[in-house]
Amino acid sequence: MPSLPSPATTLAQAVRSGTLAPDAAAQEALRRMRDASPLHAVLSEVDPSEQLQALKRRLNTDELLPLAGVPVIIKDNLNLRGTRTTCASHMLAEYRSPYTATAVQRLMDAGAVVVGKANMDEFAMGSSTENSAFGPTLNPWGTGRVPGGSSGGSAVAIAARLAPLTVGSDTGGSVRQPAALCGVYGLKPTYGRISRSGLVAYASSLDTVAPFALSAADLALVMGVMAGHDPHDATSLSDSAEFGSALNLRGLRVGLVTEGRRGLTPGVDAALSRMQAALTGAGAEIEEVSLPHLDHAVATYYVVAMAEASSNLSRFDGMHYARRAEGAGGADETMRRTREEFFGAEVQKRIMLGTFILSSGYSDRYYTKALQVRRLIAQEFVDAFGRFDVLLMPTSPFPAFRLGERSGDPLAMYAADVNTVAVNLAGVPALNVPAGFETVDGEQLPVGLQFVARAGDDARLVALAAALEDLGAVQVEVPAGYEEFSL
Numbered sequence: 001m002p003s004l005p006s007p008a009t010t011l012a013q014a015v016r017s018g019t020l021a022p023d024a025a026a027q028e029a030l031r032r033m034r035d036a037s038p039l040h041a042v043l044s045e046v047d048p049s050e051q052l053q054a055l056k057r058r059l060n061t062d063e064l065l066p067l068a069g070v071p072v073i074i075k076d077n078l079n080l081r082g083t084r085t086t087c088a089s090h091m092l093a094e095y096r097s098p099y100t101a102t103a104v105q106r107l108m109d110a111g112a113v114v115v116g117k118a119n120m121d122e123f124a125m126g127s128s129t130e131n132s133a134f135g136p137t138l139n140p141w142g143t144g145r146v147p148g149g150s151s152g153g154s155a156v157a158i159a160a161r162l163a164p165l166t167v168g169s170d171t172g173g174s175v176r177q178p179a180a181l182c183g184v185y186g187l188k189p190t191y192g193r194i195s196r197s198g199l200v201a202y203a204s205s206l207d208t209v210a211p212f213a214l215s216a217a218d219l220a221l222v223m224g225v226m227a228g229h230d231p232h233d234a235t236s237l238s239d240s241a242e243f244g245s246a247l248n249l250r251g252l253r254v255g256l257v258t259e260g261r262r263g264l265t266p267g268v269d270a271a272l273s274r275m276q277a278a279l280t281g282a283g284a285e286i287e288e289v290s291l292p293h294l295d296h297a298v299a300t301y302y303v304v305a306m307a308e309a310s311s312n313l314s315r316f317d318g319m320h321y322a323r324r325a326e327g328a329g330g331a332d333e334t335m336r337r338t339r340e341e342f343f344g345a346e347v348q349k350r351i352m353l354g355t356f357i358l359s360s361g362y363s364d365r366y367y368t369k370a371l372q373v374r375r376l377i378a379q380e381f382v383d384a385f386g387r388f389d390v391l392l393m394p395t396s397p398f399p400a401f402r403l404g405e406r407s408g409d410p411l412a413m414y415a416a417d418v419n420t421v422a423v424n425l426a427g428v429p430a431l432n433v434p435a436g437f438e439t440v441d442g443e444q445l446p447v448g449l450q451f452v453a454r455a456g457d458d459a460r461l462v463a464l465a466a467a468l469e470d471l472g473a474v475q476v477e478v479p480a481g482y483e484e485f486s487l
């Protein structure tokens with residue numbers, strides 16, 4: 001049986017059986033969020049009273065409510081009707097959601113209670129949450145360090161146990177990488193597995209809504225609730241996935257990705273060796289596999305992502321959406337001044353690069369070329385999954401870095417994504433598994449490993465996590481000064 005505490009599963013059971021008051025956990029989460037405000041994981045609280053009233057009514061019916069009373073914190077690029085959805089940008093500082101994202105609605109339909117909106121890199125552009133217009137989030141494992149990004153707020157919210165479940169978005173690693181740097185699970189589902197309706201678009205062909213969790217059981221629970229077809233998202237998958245099945249490690253074919261083994265810190269390298277030994281000991285067959293086009297994944301990803309971002313963000317023109325700079329004369333000046341004033345530096349840079357990449361005369365050279373390489377990368381994954389059930393590589397080559405350490409050097413920052421972006425280009429699912437710690441300058445920092453599966457095989461990753469828990473190969477710990485989320 002899974003050995004890790006599963007706070008969401010436990011809470012929901014207690015609320016359904018009547019041993020825990022339906023509002024107890026939400027109140028506890030709000031208290032914890034206030035106590036932990038120096039971490040700056042949460043941008044705004046959500047008043048849960050309406051949700052709690054509805055929940056109490058529904059608990060008297062025979063509805064299933066798999067997440068009854070479970071408090072959830074969502075990234076601030078997910079719409080929740082009537083609340084602020086800022087994307088951590090001055091552009092949307094005053095924006096109120098007119099509707100609720102499908103993934104969030106499904107959580108609430110299952111009985112979950114949304115209590116907060118989490119900090120993030122502005123418009124999900126970044127790998128450290130330092131690009132938030134409202135200030136960075138701090139890593140509870142070392143408050144001078146970044147939590148990773150762009151879903152750093154959601155990662156810290158669960159790592160510091162402010163809530164037992166949190167949700168982010170993963171376009172190029174934004175859930176897996178902060179999950180690795182904060183010591184929790186983060187699952188990037190197959191593209192289309194969870195509806196994107198109501199997720200503010202960054203790069204639409206790469207964006208996924210993705211959960212953080214503290215155990216395989218909780219991961220299965222939240223995936224079972226959020227996954228599924230949605231008529232509001234034409235790219236959402238029509239097939240259904242069953243979560244919670246078992247997996248036998250004996251005979252599991254694991255491909256150890258050669259390109260993922262380079263440039264690792266000693267602690268990440270050691271975690272990878274431990275995982276190999278654990279898998280081999282349990283009867284899995286590990287073989288090395290090279291995916292040579294991964295060398296081009298970062299360049300390809302940033303061309304595709306910036307091109308799509310420049311198009312998606314063109315709606316923020318000072319006229320249709322969001323804010324408008326005061327006192328500008330005429331449409332052009334209004335647009336220019338609005339974007340200068342309300343977009344941060346990273347967002348402005350990406351819009352300019354994306355526009356350049358798509359401009360006539362250059363789009364063949366950059367955008368079309370990137371699409372061709374994207375195809376080759378996707379094919380390499382397909383070929384690898386002809387021989388392997390899952391692929392293994394570190395999520396990040398290094399643990400949490402210091403605030404400011406990489407923010408002045410975009411290429412050093414983009415290097416944080418070297419192992420994650422290819423997965424989004426290929427559209428396949430991948431899971432960060434917390435796999436131990438590395439001590440750096442006296443601080444104990446989490447290390448994460450990434451398992452990748454073929455498209456549609458999300459459930460296999462969750463089952464693999466459960467098997468690894470049985471084996472004792474997963475390490476989920478509470479950072480000093482925080483307590484497990486239990487009541």
Ligand code: GLN
Nearest residue numbers: 124125126171172173174
């Ligand atoms: N760090 C990557 C970027 O800045 C990935 C971001 C994400 O997944 N949202 O684009």
